[in-house]
Amino acid sequence: MTSALRTARALTAVALAALGSAVYLGLTHSLWLMAACLYVAAFFAWCAHRDHQHHRTLRARAALRERAVSGLPVQPAVFDTVPCCDLAGHADGRTHGADCLRRLAAPNTTRSEAA
Template sequence: MTPHLRTARGCSLGTAALTAGAVYLGTTMSPWAAVPGLYVAAFLGWCARRSYAAHRRTLVRHEQARLAALGEELLLGMPCCRLPEHSASRAHGTNCLRPPDFADELAAACCAEGFVSRGAHHESACRINSPRSSAA
């Protein structure tokens, strides 16, 4: 258990308690009495979510360090994550332990300019030649 997990659980407990208190105040008194409790509950929910994410990042870093200590020869036969099994090894999960292979990504890219600009610009001879939205 990391300190982030303890913080996340405490914030989650506070969120649940404040939400229950706000519902009680909203039904027995004025609905306006519930607003401060709901605001603080929303903030604690946000804090809990951030702490859970930090906990997961810490676990991934520890797993990466453990696998690096095992050596590269053990890692060759070990799958990095579950997503490559379903995507013909073209996609990897966000917590994938394998470092990205830029040579494979460049080979799969439509053109060199599209690879460098992450799809925003393409060469004139590119088969796609349509800029990708920055919102994607």
């Protein structure tokens, strides 16, 4: 379990508590308080979704890294569904950082081999 999954679970619990508070406040008190609680619940639900997505990305990156270290081929098409790193949307398909996994999928050519 990654820290992102723990955070996602905690945020989901907070979102459900805020949703319950919204229902209670809507039935007993003001609709304005209910609207505020619904907004808070929606925000925490969105945060939980993002952290759960980050957890899935971390697990996929670890699996790709293990695959590359063990010598199994890493297909570049995998990066269409699993981003190689946080800058993947701005890289135009190039290797762009130290934590980028695209370099694992790229062929190992150096200047001496290319010449």
